[in-house]
Amino acid sequence: MIQGDVKKRIDTWIANYPEDQRQSATMPALRIVQEANGGHLTTELMDEIAEYLGVAPIAVYEVATFYGNYNHQPVGKHQINWCNSISCYLRGGEELRAKLEQKLGVKPGEVTADGKFSIKKVECLGACGGAPMCKIGKTYHENLDEESLFKILDELE
Amino acid sequence: MVHQNENCFRLNHLERSYDIDVYMANGGYEVWKKVLSGELEPAEIIEEVKASNIRGRGGAGFPTGLKWSFMNRTAPGQKYIVCNSDEGEPGTFKDRDIHRYNPHALVEGMMIAGYVIGASQGYNYIRGEFWEPYQVFKKAIEQAREAGLLGKNILDSGWDFDLHVHLGAGAYICGEETALLESIEGKKGQPRFKPPFPASYGLYGKPTTINNTETLASIPMILAKGGKWFNDLGVKNAGGTKLYSVSGHVNNPGNFEVRMGTPFKDLLDLAGGVWNDRKLKCVIPGGASTALIPAEKALEMNMDYDSIANAGSFLGAGSMIVMDETTDIVKVCQNLSHFYWDESCGQCTPCREGTGWLMRVLNRIIEGKGRPEDIAALKDVSGKIMGNVICGLGDAATIALASAVDLYEHEFMHYIEHGCSIYDRV
Ligand SMILES: NC(=O)C1=CN([C@@H]2O[C@H](COP(=O)(O)OP(=O)(O)OC[C@H]3O[C@@H](n4cnc5c(N)ncnc54)[C@H](O)[C@@H]3O)[C@@H](O)[C@H]2O)C=CC1
Ligand SMILES: Cc1cc2nc3c(=O)[nH]c(=O)nc-3n(C[C@H](O)[C@H](O)[C@H](O)COP(=O)(O)O)c2cc1C
Ligand code: SF4
Numbered sequence: 001m002i003q004g005d006v007k008k009r010i011d012t013w014i015a016n017y018p019e020d021q022r023q024s025a026t027m028p029a030l031r032i033v034q035e036a037n038g039g040h041l042t043t044e045l046m047d048e049i050a051e052y053l054g055v056a057p058i059a060v061y062e063v064a065t066f067y068g069n070y071n072h073q074p075v076g077k078h079q080i081n082w083c084n085s086i087s088c089y090l091r092g093g094e095e096l097r098a099k100l101e102q103k104l105g106v107k108p109g110e111v112t113a114d115g116k117f118s119i120k121k122v123e124c125l126g127a128c129g130g131a132p133m134c135k136i137g138k139t140y141h142e143n144l145d146e147e148s149l150f151k152i153l154d155e156l157e
Numbered sequence: 158m159v160h161q162n163e164n165c166f167r168l169n170h171l172e173r174s175y176d177i178d179v180y181m182a183n184g185g186y187e188v189w190k191k192v193l194s195g196e197l198e199p200a201e202i203i204e205e206v207k208a209s210n211i212r213g214r215g216g217a218g219f220p221t222g223l224k225w226s227f228m229n230r231t232a233p234g235q236k237y238i239v240c241n242s243d244e245g246e247p248g249t250f251k252d253r254d255i256h257r258y259n260p261h262a263l264v265e266g267m268m269i270a271g272y273v274i275g276a277s278q279g280y281n282y283i284r285g286e287f288w289e290p291y292q293v294f295k296k297a298i299e300q301a302r303e304a305g306l307l308g309k310n311i312l313d314s315g316w317d318f319d320l321h322v323h324l325g326a327g328a329y330i331c332g333e334e335t336a337l338l339e340s341i342e343g344k345k346g347q348p349r350f351k352p353p354f355p356a357s358y359g360l361y362g363k364p365t366t367i368n369n370t371e372t373l374a375s376i377p378m379i380l381a382k383g384g385k386w387f388n389d390l391g392v393k394n395a396g397g398t399k400l401y402s403v404s405g406h407v408n409n410p411g412n413f414e415v416r417m418g419t420p421f422k423d424l425l426d427l428a429g430g431v432w433n434d435r436k437l438k439c440v441i442p443g444g445a446s447t448a449l450i451p452a453e454k455a456l457e458m459n460m461d462y463d464s465i466a467n468a469g470s471f472l473g474a475g476s477m478i479v480m481d482e483t484t485d486i487v488k489v490c491q492n493l494s495h496f497y498w499d500e501s502c503g504q505c506t507p508c509r510e511g512t513g514w515l516m517r518v519l520n521r522i523i524e525g526k527g528r529p530e531d532i533a534a535l536k537d538v539s540g541k542i543m544g545n546v547i548c549g550l551g552d553a554a555t556i557a558l559a560s561a562v563d564l565y566e567h568e569f570m571h572y573i574e575h576g577c578s579i580y581d582r583v
């Protein structure tokens with residue numbers, strides 16, 4: 001996996017840190033490899049990162065399981081990160097999530113049968129002024145209601 | 158009249174405010190040039206920052222000038238300036254907009270801070286979900302480098318400075334400054350014991366200064382117009398302007414940059430007032446880790462450290478969560494307790510276990526299975542966490558809850574006695 005473009009991207013991150021601190025690139029490497037693998041990590045991939053950075057495999061597993069944005073199970077092509085925290089809750093985020101689950105026919109943690117969508121419950125995404133909100137892929141969608149949310153989903157390839 | 162947008166947001170009304178041309182056309186990087194030319198010396202800068210009375214905008218309110226003075230600029234060895242853009246406290250979303258609308262103020266603030274403390278390298282830790290703000294910031298770094306304001310021997314001054322980004326990956330705890338350093342080092346984000354503070358043992362064990370995004374982005378204006386100018390905008394013990402994130406039950410949620418000491422009422426008006434023609438029930442003034450303030454007190458207070466402390470809470474990061482008269486406080490507590498349980502890094506037993514206890518007791522109360530002794534249990538568990546943990550997260554998990562139990566105990570009791578909320582018609 002760590003070759004070509006993936007390798008180039010990881011190397012750019014390694015160059016951001018002091019020469020003797022390759023371990024610092026663990027997080028970016030995990031993100032880049034996860035992306036290239038369709039959204040989730042495997043033990044083999046984590047081992048490959050450990051070897052490439054010259055750190056113990058356990059150091060990579062620790063990081064990969066500590067941070068919420070690394071996935072260890074397959075996810076949908078479009079991963080919907082649904083904010084569950086207080087400001088989104090106050091503005092109807094929970095009710096809207098129920099409608100989303102109904103529309104897609106999946107619960108958080110599950111992937112739709114066609115592999116297109118998965119839902120993940122997350123904590124505050126730092127966009128509480130646009131509550132309720134979610135992140136799909138890398139994009140924030142704010143001030144959602146049933147109509148705008150469903151329109152966004154329908155327009156995704 | 159409420160004065161707005163005098164500092165970090167002063168360019169927001171301009172098109173392409175994030176662009177270096179717009180920034181420079183409005184005085185941007187002038188301070189940096191003065192610093193490099195030797196016209197403004199480090200000791201002088203620290204004096205100005207002290208005079209400005211700016212206190213850390215990340216929430217703890219530590220005086221910034223004092224923090225900078227802990228660094229020995231001329232000591233040999235690498236030093237670092239680190240910006241905390243992890244912004245994860247529920248209700249807080251101001252630093253995101255600094256990145257989106259005025260990234261060059263942050264770049265310039267980091268350059269100046271780095272120079273003052275003797276750090277030739279800087280890292281901006283941006284939460285990983287902030288992809289768009291990260292792109293804008295990255296572009297700003299590139300523009301500054303192209304303009305010769307970053308890099309080696311900048312403008313022939315003999316000073317080198319370079320700026321990097323580290324992206325988070327979904328862990329609120331990495332906003333705690335020492336967890337953040339661990340995270341840049343490529344480890345789990347678990348806070349270190351303090352002391353030593355980062356000024357003596359920081360990133361890679363080197364002397365490091367960490368400041369919040371808003372703190373650093375305020376520096377160029379403070380130095381352009383003088384510490385006194387900034388201080389005089391605010392009130393006693395609270396110099397300058399502040400970004401307030403207003404969310405929850407208001408008509409027009411958003412970020413508002415106003416002067417310290419602005420009446421809460423005025424801030425609420427800027428945010429369009431309470432929605433649906435309802436009355437205010439209470440607010441959480443400084444993000445999820447601060448105590449609730451009931452409407453009567455909130456409507457009388459001003460937005461500064463002392464006034465909010467007098468009202469029984471804490472200014473924190475300036476994250477005002479507004480709740481209307483129909484809000485079920487027990488459910489609010491359930492939501493907050495889930496957050497802390499989810500985000501505890503797990504290294505201290507009272508926090509790891511206690512946050513789970515609090516959440517389960519609240520779940521049980523809401524499911525109608527509460528027991529009369531549960532109120533005492535909430536207090537008891539909170540008391541066992543408070544003060545017995547490594548970082549502020551554990552304490553924070555108990556603060557809003559404890560205040561809610563004090564102020565609205567009858568709402569908890571109603572659930573326990575009737576199995577439902579006081580707002581449920583039986
Ligand atoms: N912006 C956000 O998203 C969030 C903000 N917070 C805020 O963070 C606050 C807690 O932050 P902490 O860093 O734990 O507070 P703290 O009081 O331990 O430290 C504040 C700052 O002052 C420095 N400092 C304090 N005493 C020092 C000393 N004797 N010598 C040298 N440096 C010293 C620390 O290094 C730190 O940079 C909370 O009050 C909360 O409001 C909490 C969660 C999220
Ligand atoms: C659990 C926890 C989370 C925190 N999250 C943030 C954060 O997201 N952003 C921030 O600037 N400070 C955060 N802080 C405060 C930092 O530890 C530190 O005080 C701050 O970055 C110092 O910068 P300042 O003096 O400019 O405010 C957090 C503290 C704790 C205990
Ligand atoms: S108080 Fe909680 S979050 Fe902080 S170090 Fe201890 S376990 Fe981790």
Ligand code: FES
Nearest residue numbers: 083088125127128
């Ligand atoms: S509470 Fe949903 S983005 Fe902050």
